[in-house]
Amino acid sequence: MPHSPQAPNATAPQDQIAPLLTTEGWELLASLGPYRESESLALNSSLRKAGHSPELVSAVLTQSRLRTRAEAKFGEFARQLLFTQAGLEQATRLAVAARHAERFAAAGTSHVADLGCGLGADSMALASLDIPVTAVEFDETTAACATINLMPFPHASVVHADATSVPLDGIDGVWLDPARRTTSTSGTTRIWDPEEFSPPLSFVESLAASGKSVGVKMGPGMPHDSVPAGCEAQWVSVGGDVTEVTLWFNKVARPGIRRAALLLGPRGAAEITSAEDFGAGPVPDIGPVDGYLYEPDGAVIRAGLVADLALRLGGHLLDEHIAYICAPELADTPFARAYKVLETMPLNVKVLKAWVKAQGITTLEIKKRGxxxxxxxxxxxxxxxASKSKSAAKGKPGKAATLVLTRIGDERTAVVVEPV
Known part of the structure; x- marks a missing residue:
């Protein structure tokens, strides 16, 4: 991902990477086990006593900490990679990057340019499928990390350049992950206008207009009216966390699919799709709170597929503007979390206090929408x-309950549910 110029700070990213690109630094980093915060001070002291410079010790411990954090995205591969703080935050999870690469492989792409490759997660996934990849990164330190990370792959090369300036002759596939944040002395700020991304969405569309197979990763909050015509928009959820929306153009877009929600979790992958444009599609029934209440995954909601899911479940919405579904029967679905409806009451503090007291509730999970x-x-x-309840109720079993707060028309309602 192309990055904004680094704001001045006490320890710039290059100061944390350069000491590692030496024989001493690389060997020292490889000798460390998993990072543990409780042991970092003692380890810092022992490494300095062993004769290593403060700069190298700081860089090694920082990298060890980042590698440990990166295991959530990169699994066991994190122990062989180099990271920067900003690069790790923005990096694609390896399981998702593999999905991206599979698109280009299925389309028969012969060479992909990864424009704004960041630390190289997507380039690694492409190269692992033996697809030649040219990884382009504007930030010099991040490009250095990507070079190290891609060294095991003979089909991958890294170019330190602006993503919009690289010639694409002979390249039939392009992957982009535009920078969507600006960096200042006070931290990073999210950019919402797609034309202020780096590179902007119009650049992406110009690549697609040339006929190349193009995929671009965008933030999951992208408004539907900003999604270009003629592409497939796929929202991706990993373990219930919506991580991105990917726009696919030309050969890497699937025929007959305009929008999709892909869920990756412990049970594998599941997807719900629609050929209809945003705002079109089925019109679900509106009905009462009864039977089972379903809370759709965030990717389903972002993709505008709640009505499609309601039809699949044989259910109805409680309100046309609220993403809660009720159905008379329990269905096993990966696209929503299910709750059994126990009772409903007005969303009124006095009423709810009386209910909590009468039921002897000591632990309360509260969900809301609308x-x-x-x-x-x-x-x-x-x-x-509640904060003192554990010590006060020692030896006394507490009672847990779950409340769903929502709006049905003009009425604010509290639904007592039991997770299935």
Whole structure:
């Protein structure tokens, strides 16, 4: 991913990477086990006593910490890679990068340019499928990390350049992960206008217009009216966390699919798709709170596929603007979390306090959609002694309950549910 110029700070990224690109630095880094915060001070001291410079010790410990954090995205491969803080935050999870690479492989792509490759996660996935890849990165330190990370792959090369300036002759596939944040002395700030991304969305569309197979990773909050015509938009959720929306153009777009929600989790992959444009598609029934309540995965909601899911479940919405579904029967679906409806009551503090007292509730999970009520504040009102309840109720079994707060028409409603 191309990055904005680094804001001045006490320890710039290059100061944390350069000491590692030496024989001493690389060997020292390889000798360390998993990073443990509780042991970092003692390890710092022992490494300095062994004669290593403060700069090298700082760089090695920082990299060890980043590698340990990176295991959530890169698994066991994290122990062989180099990271920067910003690069790790923005890097594609390896399981998702593999999905991206499979698109280009299925389309018969002969050479892919990864424009704004960041630390090289997507380039690694492409190269692992024996697809030649030219990885382009504007930030010099990040490009150095990508070079190290891609060394095991003979079909991958790294170019330190602006993503928009690299010739694409002979390249039939392009992958992009535009920078969507600016960096300043106070930290990073998210950019919302696609034309202010680096590179901008119009550049992506110009590549697609040339006929190349193009995929671009965007933030999952991308408004539907910003999605270009003629592409497939696929929202991706990993373990319930919506990580991105990918726009696919030309050969890497699937025929007859305009929008999709792909869920990756412990049970494998599941996807729901629609050929209809945004705002079109089925119109679900509106009905009462009964039977089972379903909370759709965030990717389903972002892709505008809640109505499609309601039809699959044989259910209805509680309100046309709220992403809660009710159905009379329990269905096993990867696309939503299911709850059994126990009772409903007005979303009124006095009513809910009486209910909590009568039921002997000591632990309360609160979910909400379509109401301004803050779960944390409501919990404090309903369970004022909750923070002390563990010590006060020692030896006394507590009772847990789950509340779903929502709006149905003009009425604010609290639904007592039981997770399935």
């Amino acid at each position: 109401v301004s009520t803050t779960p944390e504040e409501l919990r404090k009102q309903l369970l004022p002694g």
